[in-house]
Amino acid sequence: MAETVAEESEQGPELVERVAAIDIAKASGMVCTRVPHEEKPGRRVQRVWHVAATSGAILDLADHLICQGITRVVMEATSTYWKPFFFLLESRGLECWLVNARDVKNVPGRPKTDKLDSVWLAKLAERGMLRASFVPPKPVRELRDLTRSRAVLTHERTRHKQRAEKLLEDTQIKLSSVISDIFGVSGRAMLEALIAGERSPRALAGLAHGTIKASPAALQEALAGGFEEHHAFMLRMLLDTVDYLTLQIDKLTARITTRLGELSTTPGDQDGDRDDGRPGQGMLMPLTDIERLDEIPGVGPATAQVILAEIGTDMSVFPTAGHLASWARLSPRTFQSGPKNTSGPAGKGNPWLRGALGEAAVSAARTDTFLGARYRRIVKRRGHLKALVAVARSILVTVWHLMNDPTARYRDLGPDWHTKNLDPTRKTRDLVRQLTALGHDVTLTPAGA
Numbered sequence: 001m002a003e004t005v006a007e008e009s010e011q012g013p014e015l016v017e018r019v020a021a022i023d024i025a026k027a028s029g030m031v032c033t034r035v036p037h038e039e040k041p042g043r044r045v046q047r048v049w050h051v052a053a054t055s056g057a058i059l060d061l062a063d064h065l066i067c068q069g070i071t072r073v074v075m076e077a078t079s080t081y082w083k084p085f086f087f088l089l090e091s092r093g094l095e096c097w098l099v100n101a102r103d104v105k106n107v108p109g110r111p112k113t114d115k116l117d118s119v120w121l122a123k124l125a126e127r128g129m130l131r132a133s134f135v136p137p138k139p140v141r142e143l144r145d146l147t148r149s150r151a152v153l154t155h156e157r158t159r160h161k162q163r164a165e166k167l168l169e170d171t172q173i174k175l176s177s178v179i180s181d182i183f184g185v186s187g188r189a190m191l192e193a194l195i196a197g198e199r200s201p202r203a204l205a206g207l208a209h210g211t212i213k214a215s216p217a218a219l220q221e222a223l224a225g226g227f228e229e230h231h232a233f234m235l236r237m238l239l240d241t242v243d244y245l246t247l248q249i250d251k252l253t254a255r256i257t258t259r260l261g262e263l264s265t266t267p268g269d270q271d272g273d274r275d276d277g278r279p280g281q282g283m284l285m286p287l288t289d290i291e292r293l294d295e296i297p298g299v300g301p302a303t304a305q306v307i308l309a310e311i312g313t314d315m316s317v318f319p320t321a322g323h324l325a326s327w328a329r330l331s332p333r334t335f336q337s338g339p340k341n342t343s344g345p346a347g348k349g350n351p352w353l354r355g356a357l358g359e360a361a362v363s364a365a366r367t368d369t370f371l372g373a374r375y376r377r378i379v380k381r382r383g384h385l386k387a388l389v390a391v392a393r394s395i396l397v398t399v400w401h402l403m404n405d406p407t408a409r410y411r412d413l414g415p416d417w418h419t420k421n422l423d424p425t426r427k428t429r430d431l432v433r434q435l436t437a438l439g440h441d442v443t444l445t446p447a448g449a
Contacts, residue, residue, distance in 0.1 A: 020065055021122035022075040023114045024082050027053050029075075031061065032118035034126055035068060046122070048115050058085055062092035070094065074125040076101050076117075077133060086135065097125070097132040104130065134327065136312050143259055143309040148352055150252040151306070157245040164191075164238040172225035178214035183242070186212050190223065191239065195232045256305055260290065289313060292402050295410040296395060297371050298364030306356040307396075313403050321400040328353055330393040346389065357392040364391055371395065373415035 023030040029051045037043035051061050065073065073089055074097045075082050082098060090096045104121055124130050136144070161183060165176050173194075179187050189207040198204060205219035212219070293304035311324065318324040325331045329349025335342045365375035371391050379387035402408050432442045 016072055016126045016128065018068065018070045018072075019122055019126045020068075020070045020073045021118050021125055022051075022073065022085055023118040023121060024075055024078045024085060025053070025114070026079075026081050029053055029085060030114040030118040032115075032122040033065070033068060033070060034122045035070075044126075046119065048118060053081065053084055055084065055088060058088045059092070062089050062094060065089070065094060066092065072097060072125060074099055074121055074130060076104055076121060096135075097130065098135050099130045100133055134317055139259075140309060140312045143256065143305075144352075146252055146256045146259065147306045147309040150249055150256070151352065151355070153245050153249050153252070157242055157249065160238050160241050160245065164235060164242070167231060167234055167238065168225075171227040171231050173227060174222040174225075178218050178222045179212060185209055188239075191235060194227050195236050195239075197232075199227060253302075260305070288406075289403065292409060293399060296360070296364075296398055297367045297369045297412065298360035298362070298391075299395065300360075300363075303356045303360050306352060307399055308403075310350055310353040310356075311399070311403075315400055315404040318400065321397040324400045325393050325396055328357070328396055330354070330357070330389060330396060354392070357395055358388060360395055361388045361391040364395065368415050370413040370415060370417055373418065377418065 018033075018035045020031060020033045022032075030048065031051050032046065032048045034044050034046050037045050051057050072095050075085055077098050077100060086096050086098060099121075104124060110116060110120075165182065168175055168182070175182050175187060175190065181187060182191065186208045190204050193204055193207060201220040201223040204223045205216050208214075208216075208219055214222075289308060290301055290304045293299050293307065294301055299307070311318075311328075315324070318327065322331070327349075329347035332343045332346050361371075361375070364371040365388065366372065371394060374394060375387045375391050378390050382390075398410065402410065428444070432444070435442050
């Protein structure tokens with residue numbers, strides 16, 4: 001007989017009395033409001049109309065919704081077109097919810113129009129059947145712009161470096177085969193000499209500094225090729241582009257550091273000072289948070305900046321570490337059908353956050369720490385990619401605890417933590433099962449018997 005478990009949960013209001021929903025397009029929005037009927041109790045009054053996506057029209061809409069006593073405005077996340085509606089309505093004091101398009105799919109068989117979509121969204125909102133997406137406050141959004149722009153420019157710089165290397169391959173110059181970084185001091189000096197007209201392999205090899213491990217003979221052989229004036233012109237353009245992108249990346253990094261310093265000195269939160277002793281979005285990015293996250297294996301200052309820019313520091317948005325991991329799509333989904341339980345892919349999640357955590361997980365996997373030992377334990381039975389996801393999740397859980405407690409510091413459990421805290425009975429059972437699977441009959445005799 002199955003065990004019955006009673007659970008208690010808070011029951012929220014089943015009906016939001018005054019609600020508005022907006023189906024957003026690029027240049028307009030279809031607004032639907034649903035409010036109680038003034039004369040007929042239990043009945044609802046619904047109104048649908050078209051609003052232009054201009055600042056003046058949206059502010060007029062905000063004034064109208066306030067006059068109607070609207071308590072919640074719900075809109076679907078449509079590209080970036082939702083931002084003017086969300087930010088302008090929020091600035092007028094309205095409670096705005098951004099919802100995932102996956103949660104508001106229309107009923108199959110019903111015609112899909114902007115009007116019907118807005119009505120459907122309003123009906124879901126008034127019954128409390130939607131959940132709001134995480135939209136950080138303005139300082140965090142600005143920091144996101146900076147960190148994401150830096151990531152994009154870094155990617156573009158890498159692409160141009162790869163194009164420069166391919167150009168050298170076209171000239172039969174194999175410089176990348178003997179030098180680890182052709183854009184280092186020695187490599188850059190050789191590239192500039194090639195552009196200036198130097199073609200002698202001996203002279204080019206003489207530009208190498210003492211840190212180059214390749215022998216002069218190997219360098220001369222790698223630099224012997226058919227570099228022509230056309231290649232010099234193309235390489236000059238690529239190097240100038242790389243230099244320009246490097247300059248822009250340095251400007252963004254300096255701006256990020258400045259913004260972190262400014263935000264760390266902002267007292268209280270955006271609506272007033274906090275008196276509960278917990279870190280809020282008003283404190284946002286104190287430099288001590290960057291330093292504390294930097295103590296996590298695999299997480300450097302740049303990675304810590306990206307993590308905080310994506311999740312903020314107000315962990316009240318994520319009640320538990322599991323909520324944060326689920327939001328980042330680092331928790332495998334469970335599918336149950338009858339007696340069968342399977343796990344599905346974690347999902348896409350926030351690509352900027354997952355990318356930073358993935359890089360941190362790769363670095364942590366190479367360390368002799370608890371996270372490195374966790375990777376080595378999982379990779380043997382689950383594979384490389386799933387082991388990295390598990391380590392990334394552990395890093396994110398650690399970040400949540402550090403941000404939730406401003407006095408907490410990271411303390412590594414050590415690579416032998418699982419060995420020291422191993423359950424002898426479980427380990428014995430696992431080893432016996434492995435030997436049995438190999439065809440051995442196992443008989444255990446207690447030590448000293």
